[in-house]
Amino acid sequence: MEFSNKTLAWLVVGAIAIAMTGTILSINSLNMTGFVVVNTTGNASVSITTQTQLNFIVSALSFGSGSVNGSGGYNCTMYINKTTSPNIMQAGGCVGFNITNLGGVLTLENDGNTIINVTLNFTANATDFIGGGGGPNPAPQFMFSASENESGSCTSIHDTSWTTVVENVTQDICDGMNYVDTNDSLAVGLFVVLPSNTPQGSKTVTILAQGTG
Amino acid sequence: MNEDTPVNDLSSSQRGISNTTIAVLIVLALIITIIGTLAVLDSTSSNVSTQRITTNVGRVSLQILPITDTSSNTSVAKNISG
Numbered sequence: 001m002e003f004s005n006k007t008l009a010w011l012v013v014g015a016i017a018i019a020m021t022g023t024i025l026s027i028n029s030l031n032m033t034g035f036v037v038v039n040t041t042g043n044a045s046v047s048i049t050t051q052t053q054l055n056f057i058v059s060a061l062s063f064g065s066g067s068v069n070g071s072g073g074y075n076c077t078m079y080i081n082k083t084t085s086p087n088i089m090q091a092g093g094c095v096g097f098n099i100t101n102l103g104g105v106l107t108l109e110n111d112g113n114t115i116i117n118v119t120l121n122f123t124a125n126a127t128d129f130i131g132g133g134g135g136p137n138p139a140p141q142f143m144f145s146a147s148e149n150e151s152g153s154c155t156s157i158h159d160t161s162w163t164t165v166v167e168n169v170t171q172d173i174c175d176g177m178n179y180v181d182t183n184d185s186l187a188v189g190l191f192v193v194l195p196s197n198t199p200q201g202s203k204t205v206t207i208l209a210q211g212t213g
Numbered sequence: 214m215n216e217d218t219p220v221n222d223l224s225s226s227q228r229g230i231s232n233t234t235i236a237v238l239i240v241l242a243l244i245i246t247i248i249g250t251l252a253v254l255d256s257t258s259s260n261v262s263t264q265r266i267t268t269n270v271g272r273v274s275l276q277i278l279p280i281t282d283t284s285s286n287t288s289v290a291k292n293i294s295g
Contacts, residue, residue, distance in 0.1 A: 009230045012238040019242055023249030052265035063275035096278065106271050116267070129273075190273055200277040207271040212264060 053112035054177075054211030058103040061190055063088060066096025067200075074137045074196040079162075080105050081189025082147045093196060106188040107149050108209055110179045115155075116211035118174040118186065120144065123206045125167040130198055137195035142205075146173035149185035153178050162191050170210070177211065 061080065068076040076094035080087070085105035088098055110116060126142035133139040143162040148154055155176030163171070178184050188207070 005230045005232070005235060009235055009238065012235060012242060016238065016242045016245060019245045019249060023245060023252065050265065052267045054267045054269050056269050056271040059269070059271045061271070061273045063273070065276040065278050067278045067280045069280065095280075097275070106273075108269070112267065114265070188271070192275070194275075194277070198277050200279050202274065202276045204272055204274045207273065209269050209271065211267045213267075 048113065050114050050213070051112040052114055052116060052211060052213040053110070054116060054118065054209055055109050055111050056106060056209060057109045057185070058101075058105065058107040060103075061101050061106050062098060063192065064096065064098030066094060068194050068196040068198060069093040069095055070136075070196050076194040076196075077192070078194075079189065079191035081145055082149060082187035085187065094194075105149075106190065106207070108177075108186045108188065110153075110177045110184040110211065112211075112213065113179055114213040115179060116177050116213040117172070118154075118177050119170045119172050119210045119212075120146075120188065121170050121208040121210070122165045122167060123208075125165050126193075128167060129165075129203055129205045130192060130194055132195035132198035134195075134197070137197050138193060140195055140198065141191065141193035143191040144171075145189040145191070147187045147189065149187040150183050152180075152183035153185055157186070162189075 063078050066076070068074075071093045073092050075092045076097070077091040078094065078097060079089050080101055082105055086100045086103070088101055090097065090099065108118065122142075122144075124142075126140040129142050130140035142165045144159065144165055145162050146157055146159045148157060154174040155178075157174050159171065159173050173188075174186055177186065188209075
């Protein structure tokens with residue numbers, strides 16, 4: 001069966017009509033305006049852009065300088081969290097080191113205008129950050145904990161007890177971090193155990209906090 | 214009209230539409246379809262929430278000092294008898 005050119009033309013015209021109908025319906029369903037303005041009233045509108053911003057408002061924790069003697073179990077244990085902040089608690093054979101941290105415990109704040117989920121990622125674990133251990137010395141330990149710095153800051157908070165740091169692994173600490181100014185901050189506590197044979201020198205670990213909204 | 218000239222006595226309804234006309238109509242149909250598709254796609258993209266990610270960095274540091282051996286400073290009591 002062969003269609004005449006006229007038949008084809010009518011088919012094309014029909015296709016155009018269908019396409020136009022579909023387009024008009026789509027545009028109407030999108031509530032697109034601007035084609036015709038018949039209103040005599042004025043409208044004022046404002047658009048709030050979504051902003052996702054997570055900051056460490058206390059971004060540095062220094063346990064300071066010191067050494068570990070063989071007394072007290074051949075280790076120096078230090079920790080700071082929301083409860084102790086700004087004080088750093090010490091136990092064992094700590095000689096020197098800081099007893100407070102400037103600014104207090106590491107603190108994250110949601111400075112955007114949207115609820116976010118927060119994760120932490122450490123660049124080193126206890127072995128890489130501290131080292132030492134073996135013999136009479138305990139193994140090094142490096143742990144963290146999360147808590148609400150302001151009540152109501154997190155819908156579902158995780159790792160509220162000391163949790164061993166795993167190197168380069170993303171660890172979820174909060175699902176649903178609030179952005180209201182009085183309820184928008186989390187404290188990240190840190191706990192270290194330094195064996196008395198910890199290699200001397202300066203040691204630093206970086207914590208990457210990520211917020212996803 | 215010259216009688217030798219072939220007479221096209223087809224009515225307009227019986228005349229075919231040129232291929233050029235059909236091509237134009239097809240192109241028109243394509244343009245309309247593309248506009249409609251783009252409009253729908255644009256509306257769809259505006260309704261899809263984009264996941265936004267923010268990062269910030271904190272640091273933990275400490276320094277282990279060498280242990281000073283103070284045993285040589287220890288005083289030793291001596292009993293001197295004479």
